Amino acid sequence: MDYNQYFSAALGRLHDERRYRVFADLERIAGRFPHATWHSPSGPRNVVIWCSNDYLGMGQHPKVVGAMVETATRVGTGAGGTRNIAGTHHPLVQLEAELADLHGKEAALLFTSGYVSNQTGIATLAKLIPDCLILSDALNHNSMIEGVRQSGCERQIWRHNDLAHLEQLLIAAGPNRPKLIACESLYSMDGDVAPLAAICDLAERYNAMTYVDEVHAVGMYGPRGGGIAERDGVMHRIDILEGTLAKAFGCLGGYIAAKGEIIDAVRSYAPGFIFTTALPPPICSAATAAIKHLKSSSWERERHQDRAARVKAILNAAGLPVMDNDTHIVPLFVGDPEKCKQASDLLLEEHGIYIQPINYPTVAKGTERLRITPSPYHDDGLIDRLAEALLQVWERLGLALHKKAMAAE
């Protein structure tokens, strides 16, 4: 039997749909973010990265890099096993305490990624609640969807950020049925924000638990970087907050924070925690350094917002179709997978600007886009160069200028 035929057919389908993905071979230059070396087919080239989720550049911060090196030198690299088998390294304990404090919760629990936190966290929580109904926002991330699926619980989907629809489902479920409302605080592809206070109102009125993914908000919003929930003053009203160490904190790993008993139960039952090696201690020390720094320094947050606002203003003034939102995400509408890929290729090859195309299934078909993520380190000159390059690419590919044109299509 030629098993290979199945894989080449699967890849062929992606090529036919013009959404086969290619990753550029990049090497960031610490101390010089967002500059990087692109190992292109014709040799190394300098490029500027405009699509990193190391939103605040903490991955190059001397305190963060220093903490990682110091811990690696002192205690070595890996964790040496699952926590059940090999115990817990002190840097993990310190990091969990830091995270619990960040979110004003009794405890926090680390996982090897934000993806695993959602997948195993939601599945385990919901399974432990008899007859739990999960109410999931329509635009929830794949990791939450997988967690919901794995829980085996009944799931109902509420239209994205539609409180009236959520309320209808809560009423229909009745006051006595256990319910878990699952949503994100900041949706990473459109950059829109969930009405967390109103969701908490509904949860309290109808007796539901709340699980909020703050992956694209921790470190960046709230006076200490506690996320949108901290900014909106509702951290204490959300039962389980989930976050990542891989974006604003510049490292790797994920976590949930909640009441002690909830954390203890997930720790005791979640397969995605029990059966996998713990995070490396040096990563945990680096993440702790990033969180500590961002609790007291607001320079990165303010500069980040300032840069995002400037990019939006300049691209909008140039007539480029920026999709509106009030956050740091700058989605530029393309609406076609092939053009999206071509735009990305032209930016990289001809302008030394790296922006990965965003195609289905990351976003819905027909809403393909370039997702631009400014950082505190993108200066005015880089922003101007970005706008000029985009305009040239838009013209070259015959793409529509201004979002009014896009809405009319």
Ligand code: PMP
């Ligand atoms: N939640 C959301 C909303 C995400 O966008 C992502 C990944 N980008 C994750 C969870 C997974 O986080 P991580 O990258 O730490 O696995």
